Amino acid sequence: MYPAQFQYHRATSVQHALDLMAQHGDDAKVLAGGHSLLPVMKLRFATPAHLIDIGRVSGLSGISESGGTIVIGATTRHADVASSALIKAKAPLLAEVAGHIGDPLIRNMGTIGGSVAHADPSADLPAAMMALGATMELTGKGGSRQVSADQFFVDVFQTALGSTELLTAIRIPASSGACAYEKNPDPASGYAIVGIAVQLTTSGGKVSSARVAMTGLGPKPMRLAAVEAALAAGADAASAAAKAADGIAFIDDARGNASYKANLARVYTKRAIARAMK
Amino acid sequence: MAQVQLTVNGRAISRDVEPRTLLVHLLRDALGLTGTHVGCDTSQCGACTVHMDGRGVKSCTVLAMQADGSTVTTIEGLSTDGSHALQRAFKEEHGLQCGFCTPGMIMSAADLLARNANPTEHEIREALEGNLCRCTGYHNIVKAVQTAARTMQNA
């Protein structure tokens, strides 16, 4: 299967990519790893006239630390995120989640920025971004702005990215090993039917605050505020997780009815919290 | 048309291609390297696995242009006479029946053994997660990788 014809542009810098995006507007798509975009182009669901390949832009890939914050370039591959010693030590939740995306071959091509920008409602990383309190660096002609993960994901495949903006980096505050990601993968695609990411902050062996985020069961990833509040108030895994579906209007669809989804949310939240507390 | 230059199995290659050409089609149709198979064509099955700059990738989901400047190794790059330890082990351990998935399986296994010379059974199964086989039930494939790992360590 071939994609429809397009013109290929290799961006050599962020500025070059932004120029190409301005020039070609809605006729253009940015190409990172291509592992979400190329499959939909092969099926002709997407037929961009121009592809702007950012895969070789120097400075867009790599992992570093500055003042307690981990900075990850947008085109850093899932495999490199999962195996990074820095990320394993300072953001272990992210290493775990990145290591559960698809299969090893997918992880060798797919990029963190591509996954986050694509905002597939069943993708794994968006839940991790929320649980880790990540900030997205969005760069346009006028410069960069920082958008929190909570504000970034807008709806199914929709984010705060403007049409002439590039996601250039992701910043994550250093976090502890009191974390877990529990995923029920779709047996065919590997994507999350449900994925629950938990990051706890502990002091003196007790949970002082918690961030809990869910992917898969709604149009976009969401924080489970009732669960977080219960954990901060000292609840155990079972009683906090019992609140996982509170206030969420799940819908019936091909993947299951609303009560099944609410149950999945509670069960996987309990598993994730229990493991994070270990 | 666009020009793509890359090294395939140690040979420098330069071709004019349509930008939409997938790496697997460059390898099979332009270079005649038909050991790399197209199975599902939807990035699930791994029959098209090759190494790009030393890592396994599904070449049905990579544009030839994305491989520009890269070093690519296909199954033909391991050996053309089936003498590579992995190729021999797949034969000895009955790691194949119809053989369609085998080149991709072997390329994924080669990627694993390059990073981890002595993998556990669990690590082998995880490394082959992106490669589907509909004949063997995987058991003999795992045995073949274990056998090849031993051979390569003793070599």
Ligand SMILES: Cc1cc2nc3c(=O)[nH]c(=O)nc-3n(C[C@H](O)[C@H](O)[C@H](O)COP(=O)(O)OP(=O)(O)OC[C@H]3O[C@@H](n4cnc5c(N)ncnc54)[C@H](O)[C@@H]3O)c2cc1C
């Ligand atoms: C078989 C298979 C299984 C998979 N399984 C999983 C899974 O289990 N879990 C999971 O989460 N994902 C899964 N994925 C998706 C995978 O993680 C993709 O790599 C990822 O979603 C997209 O990253 P990419 O770099 O390939 O992006 P691309 O496909 O190149 O781009 C995706 C979209 O984002 C845009 N984009 C990319 N980078 C930027 C940027 N820096 N700024 C602005 N826009 C940008 C593109 O224009 C495009 O619209 C799977 C994919 C495949 C093919």
